[in-house]
Every structure is written in structure tokens, then in C-alpha cells.
Amino acid sequence: MALGLEDKKAIVAEVGEVAQSALSAVIADYRGLTVDQMTSLRKQAREGGVYLKVVRNTLARRAVEGTEYECLKEALIGPTVLAFSQEDPGAAARLLQDFAKENKELEVKALSIGGQLLGAEQIDVLAKMPTLDQARAMLMSVMIAPVTKLTRTLNEFPVRITRVVAAVADQKKAA
Secondary structure (H helix, E strand, O other): OOOOHHHHHHHHHHHHHHHHHOOEEEEEEOOOOOHHHHHHHHHHHHHOOEEEEEOOHHHHHHHHOOOOOHHHHHHOOOOOEEEEEOOOOOHHHHHHHHHHHHOOOOEEEEEEEOOEEEEHHHHHHHHOOOOHHHHHHHHHHHHHHHHHHHHHHHHHHHHHHHHHHHHHHHHHHHO
């Protein structure tokens, strides 16, 4: 079914708007995936806060113009699925990496974060980025470590005195 000019403009506007607010983008070749597999991928994307869309390359090029994902233009060759992370920078990379492990037909082409084009081999870097909650937990553990250590150190002195007194008491009882 051919797309009319208004439909094309709507797609470009929708993808462009998502690209403006996205934290990262991943593009992949979906050749060989069945309809059920694509449906499963779309469902996982919705659950993970990832915008996933199959778009014609010419429309995708126009949609990313003027955004930080303009660098992806050169990688838009062949059947392409666009994945934009909306809430967590690593969400799209994790989604496609995990899905590609189960479905060898899905091949990641390129990814972008902060206006930098990264090769498909660097998907691990983006996929292993901690989520916001994980990053907060790591920060809090680093911030609380010195306080915890100080508390343990200050608490150790009375414990030692108690042990010495208990040992002396045991010796006197034994004698």
C-alpha cells in the first residue's frame, strides 16, 4: 500500500518528535524475522519504554535531520527498524541486544548517543549502562561508605573494652 504525502509527513513528524526527546537510538536490520517475532519485539519495546518503528530510510533520514541522531543517516541502508530510548539511555540497546541473542536474524547496524555514531560492536557499552535507579543506588552506596566505616570504627572501641572486661571476669572466676 502506497503512502500518501500527508501520511509521509505525519510519519516524519512523529519520528522527528520522538528523536528530539530520545536519550539514545539504535538501528537494526530485521530481515528474516517473522511477524510473530516482530510483534514480540514491539511488545517488549512498549514494556521497556522504547519507541520502535519500521520506517522507510528516506523518511527516517528526513525525520532525524536537525536532531542529534543525524549521524545515523549514513547507516540507514536496507530494511531498518529504529529504536529510540525514551526513559533510560541503555534501554533500546539492551532490548535489541537481548532480542538478537534469541533471534540471530536481527542484526544491529549502528547506535548513537549524544550525537556520536557508534558501531554495532559497541552495543555492549550502551547496553551495560546502569538504569537511573541503579546509578542512584551506586551513588548512594559510595556516599554512605565513609559514614558506615566511621561508625564501625567508633563502635569497635567499646566492643574491645567489653571483651577485655569479660576476659578478666572469666579469669577471676576460673582462679
